[in-house]
Amino acid sequence: MKHGRIAFQGAIHAVTQAADGRVFLADGRLPGENEVEWLAPIEAGTVFALGLNYADHAKELAFKAPDAPLVFLKGTNGIVGHRAFTPRPQDATYMHYECELAVVIGEQGYRVPKERAYDIVRGYTVANDYAIRDYLENWYRPNLRVKNRDGCTPLGPWLVDRADVPDPMNLTLTTRVNGTVTQQGTTADMIFDIPTLIAYLSSFMTLYPGDVILTGTPEGLADVKAGDVVETEIEGIGTLVNTIVQAKE
Template structure:
């Protein structure tokens, strides 16, 4: 079986063209400044005119709750004493320029800009000192939450965090070697062009080596597994029609649109 991380480009993504999955890399912008992608065969497409997939074939998704102290304070919680981890199903994922559904009965749905860590090789009982050796690369996640159904921030249930297409991921997997210090990256979110969230990965409660050591002490991590490392403060409600951009310094800019029930189901 081919590894989900096949290929050696330093920055790569995955799209669907004519029903076939292609690995792509960034291309030079068009004459009008339009962002474009290049297929291995040389064909070039505007990035907004292709169907994007998550940049790797994703395995298990581990999501962190309250992993930024400012976010915990924003919600009137103390920072946790050990990682608060929950799992996400594969249907929760969608790609760059994807649509995420806001349920008709939801009164509060918010984004969460997160650095996503992609595991590159089998990891079991990994030490902090060796943790980065197991990272293939990094991408951007936007882990929406339907806060109406939140019963306990420490144990978010399925209705809060596992909705179809409510975790955009991408557009690029950036090779770990091209991110010198993932613990010093600026994060930001904008809604309809207005900046609403800013933070820095240096403010994580549990850093990436800690998370890899902790998770690999509980279970074996496999290539393609993804760790969503939490979000800083600055959450805001989003509604159908909003365009949400989550961006991480040196990793990428992930664009997503919120749609209503009818629009979502007509397109799926």
């Protein structure tokens, strides 16, 4: 099942996707996708982001692939929903999208072995983890201005139940900018797969329901400008649409 969160007629609703693709409210109403304000499908807890978790992306950036997961944290200030607007800083010369499979934790876990890692997963959604490459201080420690800007981490539209994604390590990722495909890859090319990431993170800290792991992006980055419409799609999960706007300051 696909779960979402929307604002509609002055209230916030937990919704599911109807068979015809429309939004299904608990009271039976079926507004169209364009009639609602989309929120992120979950209220996120701790957000973990993976750097250089695809070998082709590391090569694209002329970096050596890491020997251990390269993880940093993101603030929830960056999270917005489907069809939201993301500001491009006025001084940015290179701002790029990152289509990523987001893993949502559903049960508390500490020192979870890899063979049980999926047991604590609630489901999956699509993330677009924008980066302003101008601000990068060094490859192993992305600073706050690169990855923690307001509105720079769209998430959604739907959270898909774990049971409905039988093989999350074999999904196609695609990004389109203004309708043109600019990025394509597969989760099969992750350096550290989902069980490895869950086992690694839970080896030294407790994971809680609502925590999110952004698992990295394949090669195929391109600069995006104000007015660009960016679609990040993951097979079986959904298509997340986002529009770039020019920041006022």
